[in-house]
Amino acid sequence: MTTPEEPTPGEPTPEELIAHYGLEPIPREGGLFRRTWAGPARPDGRPEGSAIVALLTADDFSALHRLPTDEVWHFYLGDPLHLLLLAPDGTSRTAVLGPAPLSGQHVQLTVQARTWMGARVAPGGAWTLFGTTMAPGFTDADYEHGNAADLTARYPFEAARIAELSRP
8 A cells, every 4th residue: 555655656646636637625524526428418417428537535535425426436547445335225245446456456347326335545645536427417406415413323333434434
């Protein structure tokens, strides 16, 4: 794993990636992103599909949220990313997006519709560059921000992680 002070030779820094992609803050959720693709509009006005590139650093996180359709996460560069997934059936799991698929990490992971999800760079890591893709595409109305009290009541066995991945 790298630290902000000691990047791997030839690997870009978070600052270089922010400048290269023109990343901006993700409202409420956390992290930085840029939409890289949106398909043509459907009759209901939604894009056929959409994709983003995003960056999380060790001092930030993707707050718990859910979406009405499946979302595919893609690992690109940096350190592994831990995703807490709280399923509609009341179960939970932590998936790891990262560069070591033969060690149980995922380079691509589909989060099922209506699953609460939140992410943080793995302990000891500095940053992760990743992307997500949705079809139909994302609209701002799709985003449902998690409420820590409600989620803790539903998933009490994940109370500590829910607190770590929640924003007012």
